[in-house]
Amino acid sequence: MKGLIVKNTGSWYIVRTASGEEIPCKIKGTFRLKGFRCTNPVAVGDHVEIDRRPDNTAFITKIDERKNYIIRRASNLSKEFQILAANLDLAVLVVTLVNPETSTTFIDRFLATAEAYNVDTLIAINKIDLLVDDDSRALLEAVAYLYASIGYDVIKMSTVTGEGLQELARALTGKMSLLSGNSGVGKSSIINKLVPGARLRVGTISDVHHTGMHTTTFSEMLDLPAGGAIIDTPGVKGFGTIDFEKGEVAHYFPEIFKMSSQCRYNNCTHTHEPGCAVLEAVSDHRIAQSRYASYLSIIDDSTEGKYRKPY
Numbered sequence: 001m002k003g004l005i006v007k008n009t010g011s012w013y014i015v016r017t018a019s020g021e022e023i024p025c026k027i028k029g030t031f032r033l034k035g036f037r038c039t040n041p042v043a044v045g046d047h048v049e050i051d052r053r054p055d056n057t058a059f060i061t062k063i064d065e066r067k068n069y070i071i072r073r074a075s076n077l078s079k080e081f082q083i084l085a086a087n088l089d090l091a092v093l094v095v096t097l098v099n100p101e102t103s104t105t106f107i108d109r110f111l112a113t114a115e116a117y118n119v120d121t122l123i124a125i126n127k128i129d130l131l132v133d134d135d136s137r138a139l140l141e142a143v144a145y146l147y148a149s150i151g152y153d154v155i156k157m158s159t160v161t162g163e164g165l166q167e168l169a170r171a172l173t174g175k176m177s178l179l180s181g182n183s184g185v186g187k188s189s190i191i192n193k194l195v196p197g198a199r200l201r202v203g204t205i206s207d208v209h210h211t212g213m214h215t216t217t218f219s220e221m222l223d224l225p226a227g228g229a230i231i232d233t234p235g236v237k238g239f240g241t242i243d244f245e246k247g248e249v250a251h252y253f254p255e256i257f258k259m260s261s262q263c264r265y266n267n268c269t270h271t272h273e274p275g276c277a278v279l280e281a282v283s284d285h286r287i288a289q290s291r292y293a294s295y296l297s298i299i300d301d302s303t304e305g306k307y308r309k310p311y
């Protein structure tokens with residue numbers, strides 16, 4: 001029998017079958033993922049085969065091939081990984097310009113990671129009701145324009161005034177989406193507006209349990225009324241870090257990648273080389289300073305090819 005994993009409770013996986021029935025399942029045997037150790041080999045979004053037993057529980061016997069999946073380290077220094085979600089159509093990055101201010105470095109690292117994972121990203125700029133004076137309005141337009149011009153979908157929104165909510169609901173319809181973003185940007189508020197009856201806890205910014213400790217995450221798929229679903233991964237603000245190889249970082253910045261075809265040397269790192277089209281575009285403001293700074297910051301802590309991203 002085939003089914004879709006809709007929830008991970010820690011000890012059980014809830015599998016929804018074609019008839020809509022939800023069956024608690026366990027894993028049978030060991031599933032090995034190419035090249036990395038994984039504490040949690042099956043994830044919400046996985047299509048699986050199950051072997052049902054008379055007591056109405058079942059074993060997961062096979063995982064279908066995934067179109068993509070996102071992982072994170074089980075803890076900061078751990079070599080083990082956890083799969084957070086599989087078969088995503090869209091990652092929604094929720095950002096805010098005030099209260100709290102999302103840094104461009106965080107945004108750009110997220111976008112680059114999503115590119116590496118082969119997941120489309122939509123940027124939802126939330127809390128625009130707080131941007132009232134001319135300067136903050138201008139900043140909003142500048143940020144929206146910057147990312148739209150690179151090719152990302154951008155929605156300006158507020159869960160307080162309702163602005164942009166319809167547009168976001170339309171963008172999510174029929175898709176399997178993951179909502180990410182720093183603590184306090186309004187992810188729970190957005191889910192509460194989009195998913196009737198979800199009633200997630202809003203408002204208590206609880207940095208105490210966000211600080212680097214091992215937190216086991218149980219994800220859940222929340223169905224959208226018009227079709228599609230949001231995968232909620234409580235306590236996870238991003239994709240986790242990827243160890244990029246220096247040479248590949250430019251591939252994940254679409255505008256830098258596009259420009260790099262015109263660099264004099266085809267192994268150009270776009271940091272100091274003569275005839276570098278990227279450096280030229282940065283000085284002409286055809287590539288944004290903030291994006292280039294994020295590129296450099298990733299290059300700085302990327303590895304020299306001794307360790308590849310684990311998939």
Ligand SMILES: Nc1nc2c(ncn2[C@@H]2O[C@H](COP(=O)(O)OP(=O)(O)OP(=O)(O)O)[C@@H](O)[C@H]2O)c(=O)[nH]1
Nearest residue numbers: 127158159160183184185186187188189202203205
């Ligand atoms: N002014 C304003 N406040 C908002 C908006 N959306 C959410 N908030 C408030 O921002 C605070 C944080 O919202 P949450 O929905 O809990 O944010 P979150 O991203 O889920 O936070 P974590 O659970 O810590 O990751 C709450 O006080 C919300 O009421 C908005 O559009 N405008």
Ligand SMILES: [Zn+2]
Nearest residue numbers: 263268270276
């Ligand atoms: Zn170059």
